Amino acid sequence: MPCNFGCSCQIRRARCHSPLQGSSLQFLALSFLTLFSGCLAVQRGQQFQQGMGQCSLTNLNPLEPMRRLEYEGGYSEFWDSNNEQLRCAGVAVTRHVIGSRGLLLPSFNNAPTMVFVIQGNGILGVMDPGCPETYQSVGQIQGQQSEQGQQRFRDQHQKIHQLYRGDVIALPTGVAHWCHNEGNQDLVLVVVHHTANLENQLDENLRRFFIAGNPQQQQRQGTYQGQQQPGQQRHQGVNIFQAFDAQILAQAFQVDQETVRKLQNENDNRGSIIRVRDEFRIVSPRREQQFQEQQQGGGYYMNEKANGFEETICSLRFRENLANPERADIYTANGGSIAALNSLNLPILRVLRLSAGRGLLRPAAMVAPHWNINAHSISYIARGNARVQIVGNSNRPVFDGEVREGQLLIVPQNFAHFKQAGNQGCEWFTVKTNDQARTSPLVGKTSVIRAMPEEVLINAYQLSREEARRIKYNRQEVTILSPQYSESQQRGVEIPMSVV
Known part of the structure; x- marks a missing residue:
């Protein structure tokens, strides 16, 4: 039964020429309920997508309170x-x-x-x-x-x-x-x-x-x-x-x-x-x-002690401290740390359909270029500053500049970006619009470049084999990159024997 999304969904009254049995009535009621719920969900989804379709994503800027x-x-x-x-x-x-x-x-x-x-x-x-x-x-x-x-x-x-x-x-x-x-x-x-x-x-x-x-x-x-x-x-x-x-x-x-x-x-x-x-x-x-x-x-x-009501829904945990050093999910000694919060480690986020995180970078350290697979991210700079570059599917960045303490930065889904801390380092908090938000890095041990065979890199980028190996293996960190190595250090990176 098609829905007209120009107005609210209507459930048309079925015309029956013969009496329906009780089971048939229950089935019909359940079908109507399912259809009506689906209409509402699709309607809201289409409205949101239409709003996103009207967005101009050619220029992004850090935002201040107005x-x-x-x-x-x-x-x-x-x-x-x-x-x-x-x-x-x-x-x-x-x-x-x-x-x-x-x-x-x-x-x-x-x-x-x-x-x-x-x-x-x-x-x-x-x-x-x-x-x-x-x-x-x-x-x-x-x-x-x-x-x-x-x-x-x-x-x-x-x-x-x-x-x-x-x-x-x-x-x-x-x-x-x-x-x-x-x-x-x-x-x-x-x-x-x-x-x-x-x-x-x-x-x-x-x-x-x-x-x-x-x-x-x-x-x-x-x-x-x-x-x-x-x-x-x-x-x-x-x-x-x-x-x-x-x-x-x-x-x-x-x-x-x-x-x-x-x-x-x-x-x-x-x-x-x-x-x-x-x-x-x-x-x-x-x-x-x-x-x-x-x-x-x-x-x-x-460290909090249990209060005896942890198993009840009324005591469902909705708070997590991400400043605890032991809470870090990603840590690089000379770079910094990132702690992520999603519906797997904070179940209430499954209801909210959101996830969150906190990042801390030492001066000159960098978050590797990456994109958010299934969410927009909204980041608040809590301390310090950083240079950020955001690129979409055009031949120029949609943002390339500094973000400072107290500013807000929005990165749309699938837009690749990096963040490099300034002289004072950088701390930020992020909300992502998916309760199991995922990222895909371009550089580092878990990157898409690292996952490609050498032959693909050689032919796609017209590289020599040595260049392809350096691109794949020069960075052994995950997500957070230490301050830039010198060229002599880069040449001295050892290639794993298993891939030579």
């Missing part, structure tokens, strides 16, 4: 959601800078989210619906009487997660969360929302829904770099309680309307990041875990 909103307890910076590169990759990006004792108010959004902790430490709360309150304070539950006849109360809430520099956090679509900076330095979070994900059933715009605060008033006071685009404020969100009838909310919560007005925060001018006035008292286990500063790059890593 908008900044100041709040009482910090500020947020937003990359231009109308930028062609971001729209082609199907992402929206935000950077939150939460000051000491700052609290990022609870909110949720319409797209799967990856969060990178660039600096500082804090705590994160994720309110997963239907999950139990596994953190409880000492005391009696409301309504129970103590021996003195007085009521005592204890707080109960869902699990609290410690955040450290180098953490990567995966947040599913529509799950509410908040964050508090409990350190003395700013807590810096870079947040990538995958708006093109099939989990997003709304539209291609990022839509944030706040459960507290009055962010709409702060949006009117935002500062912009360059010209503001129409509708740019529209999707930053408001407090969802404000639109509800106050009397209905009072009945739902069984509180008075004065308390409801406080929930609605209509006269609250503090913004989306507020400053905690008094001691921030939450229920949390003693921090017996040991963490230490990473010597290269100042990152943190820690």
Whole structure:
């Protein structure tokens, strides 16, 4: 049954000339359900492909935030959601800078989210619906009487997660969360929302829904770099309680309307990041875990003990620290390291259909030229700088230049590129739009060049046999290349006897 994708898919009513048996009805219903689901998936896929087909990929550039909103307890910076590169990759990006004792108010959004902790430490709360309150304070539950006849109360809430520099956090679509900076330095979070994900059933715009605060008033006071685009404020969100009838909310919560007005925060001018006035008292286990500063790059890593609920879906792990030196998947002593995160080592990414990674290069070291087989990549430069060259299927690079700390760089699927660190080295975090993203290097031990027979190289590139062997075997590293060898070192590379 064909679907008309110019409008929503229609399931045509079947006309039956004779009564259908129960099994036939079940089969027909199942067929319609399968067809309808397929129509929706194909429709969204075609819409996304049409959007990608309209993208101009002849020129790429590093991106800076275009908008900044100041709040009482910090500020947020937003990359231009109308930028062609971001729209082609199907992402929206935000950077939150939460000051000491700052609290990022609870909110949720319409797209799967990856969060990178660039600096500082804090705590994160994720309110997963239907999950139990596994953190409880000492005391009696409301309504129970103590021996003195007085009521005592204890707080109960869902699990609290410690955040450290180098953490990567995966947040599913529509799950509410908040964050508090409990350190003395700013807590810096870079947040990538995958708006093109099939989990997003709304539209291609990022839509944030706040459960507290009055962010709409702060949006009117935002500062912009360059010209503001129409509708740019529209999707930053408001407090969802404000639109509800106050009397209905009072009945739902069984509180008075004065308390409801406080929930609605209509006269609250503090913004989306507020400053905690008094001691921030939450229920949390003693921090017996040991963490230490990473010597290269100042990152943190820690070993966490089990809390006894690892097998339940409500305790599904969604955080991983990629700054732990032992977490590196690729390591070159004089070059640096890369740590990858996908649905095989962080299962929640299978739901988000995303993967992530962190790279660290020493000065002048290089990530070998390669391409992403099945994903776009969105990289945030956390520290240092690097020269990057990106090439497509034309005879000139689509980008050849420097990327610096605080910039965003998007590399489309199948576009080959390399990254070479500057004098200060380079650290970056990457989101890829596939939960099992794969790369194919052009240089090194696992490269396509290394996988070719000598005869193919000789004839394809008109090389001598010695040149072909040097191209294949001069680099023995995997992905990360040490600073360039001298010519004498290159001539002295020993060719494996098994291939001579």
